[in-house]
Amino acid sequence: MTDLPDLPDVHTQAETLVQALPHMQRYDQEIVVIKYGGHAMGDAAAAEDFAEDVVLLEQSGVKPIVVHGGGPQIGRMLEKLGIKSEFAAGLRITDKATVDIVEMVLAGAINKQIVGTISAEGGKAIGLCGKDGNMVVARKVTRTVVDPDSNIEKIVDLGFVGEPEKVDRTVLDAVLKAELIPVLAPVAVGHDGATYNVNADTFAGAIAGAMRAKRLLLLTDVPGVLDKDKNLLPELTVEDCRRLIADGTITGGMIPKVETCIYALEQGVEGVVILDGKVPHSVLLELYTDHGAGTLIRR
Ligand SMILES: Nc1ncnc2c1ncn2[C@@H]1O[C@H](COP(=O)(O)OP(=O)(O)O)[C@@H](O)[C@H]1O
Ligand SMILES: CC(=O)N[C@@H](CCC(=O)OP(=O)(O)O)C(=O)O
Known part of the structure; x- marks a missing residue:
C-alpha cells in the first residue's frame, strides 16, 4: 500500500484562501480569455485539471472564454489520411481538402472534447467556432517568405488561411449573459462564405x-x-518584446504568440500572460497567486 501524500491542514487552506481573495475580487465579473494550445493539451488528467480551473473561475464570478488550438492533432489526422502538410511563416498552408480536416478536428473533435470535460467537472460549456453567428469574419492571408536557396522574397498563397477582420460580440455576449462558458474553435467565415483556418493565438x-x-x-x-x-522572463513590456524578436531571442511559434500579445494590449486588454499549460492548475496559479506563472506582458 502506498502512503498518502500530506494534505494541507485547515490553517494552510485558510491562508491560501486569504491570499487568493484580493485576486479573486480583481477578476470578479471580468472577462478572461484562455487560449489552450494544442501542445498544452496533455493527457486526460491534464485536460481534467484545465477544465476544473475553468469551472472554478466561472463559479468565482469570472467570465472565462476558452479558445483552443489543435495544431499537432490536425497534423496527426492529415498524416493518417495521407495529406501532406506544409507551413509558411508559421501558418499551415491550407488547401480545400486540408480546410475540411482542420474544421473536422478543431470545430468537431477537440471542441466537443473540451466541452465534455468541462461538463464532467460540473460546468456548462457551449462549443462554437468563428462561423457561428458570423462571430469572426476573416480575410484571406498571404505571406512573403525568403527562399533559403536563392535568398529571393516570394509571395506564398496560403489557401484558406484567414486573419480576423471583424468580430461580432452578439453571440458571445448572449452566451456569457446566460452564464455558459464559451469554447471557441479558431475557424472563421470569409466574406465569400468560405471556411478559413485561423491561427489559434491570433484568433x-x-x-x-x-x-x-x-x-x-x-x-x-x-x-x-x-x-x-533558457531562463524565464517573468515580466516584459511591448518594447522588450520587440527587442527580443529583433535580436533573435524570440523565434518560431513564439513570434506569432508575442505579436498576438502586443495586438491584444493595443486593443485595451490590460495584461497578457504566456504560461505553461502542462503545469497542473496553471490558470489558477496565474490569476490567484501573488507570484503568478509564466511571462506577464504589459504596455
Ligand atoms: N524565447 C523563447 N521563449 C520560449 N519559447 C520560444 C522562444 N523562442 C521560440 N520558442 C518556441 O516557441 C514554442 C511555442 O510556440 P508553439 O509551438 O507555436 O506553441 P503552441 O502550439 O502552444 O501555440 C516553444 O515550444 C519554443 O520552442
Ligand atoms: C493557419 C494555421 O496555422 N492554423 C492552425 C490552427 C490551429 C492552431 O493554431 O493550433 P495551436 O495553437 O495548437 O498551434 C493550424 O492549422 O495548425
Missing part, C-alpha cells in the same frame, strides 16, 4: 480585444518567454 487575441478582456492567457508547452540561457 484568441482578436476575441480578447473585441471583448475588452481583463486578461488573455496563452497556454503553451514552455514556462513562458525564455532568454538566451
Whole structure:
C-alpha cells in the first residue's frame, strides 16, 4: 500500500484562501480569455485539471472564454489520411481538402472534447467556432517568405488561411449573459462564405480585444518567454518584446504568440500572460497567486 501524500491542514487552506481573495475580487465579473494550445493539451488528467480551473473561475464570478488550438492533432489526422502538410511563416498552408480536416478536428473533435470535460467537472460549456453567428469574419492571408536557396522574397498563397477582420460580440455576449462558458474553435467565415483556418493565438487575441478582456492567457508547452540561457522572463513590456524578436531571442511559434500579445494590449486588454499549460492548475496559479506563472506582458 502506498502512503498518502500530506494534505494541507485547515490553517494552510485558510491562508491560501486569504491570499487568493484580493485576486479573486480583481477578476470578479471580468472577462478572461484562455487560449489552450494544442501542445498544452496533455493527457486526460491534464485536460481534467484545465477544465476544473475553468469551472472554478466561472463559479468565482469570472467570465472565462476558452479558445483552443489543435495544431499537432490536425497534423496527426492529415498524416493518417495521407495529406501532406506544409507551413509558411508559421501558418499551415491550407488547401480545400486540408480546410475540411482542420474544421473536422478543431470545430468537431477537440471542441466537443473540451466541452465534455468541462461538463464532467460540473460546468456548462457551449462549443462554437468563428462561423457561428458570423462571430469572426476573416480575410484571406498571404505571406512573403525568403527562399533559403536563392535568398529571393516570394509571395506564398496560403489557401484558406484567414486573419480576423471583424468580430461580432452578439453571440458571445448572449452566451456569457446566460452564464455558459464559451469554447471557441479558431475557424472563421470569409466574406465569400468560405471556411478559413485561423491561427489559434491570433484568433484568441482578436476575441480578447473585441471583448475588452481583463486578461488573455496563452497556454503553451514552455514556462513562458525564455532568454538566451533558457531562463524565464517573468515580466516584459511591448518594447522588450520587440527587442527580443529583433535580436533573435524570440523565434518560431513564439513570434506569432508575442505579436498576438502586443495586438491584444493595443486593443485595451490590460495584461497578457504566456504560461505553461502542462503545469497542473496553471490558470489558477496565474490569476490567484501573488507570484503568478509564466511571462506577464504589459504596455
Ligand atoms: N524565447 C523563447 N521563449 C520560449 N519559447 C520560444 C522562444 N523562442 C521560440 N520558442 C518556441 O516557441 C514554442 C511555442 O510556440 P508553439 O509551438 O507555436 O506553441 P503552441 O502550439 O502552444 O501555440 C516553444 O515550444 C519554443 O520552442
Ligand atoms: C493557419 C494555421 O496555422 N492554423 C492552425 C490552427 C490551429 C492552431 O493554431 O493550433 P495551436 O495553437 O495548437 O498551434 C493550424 O492549422 O495548425
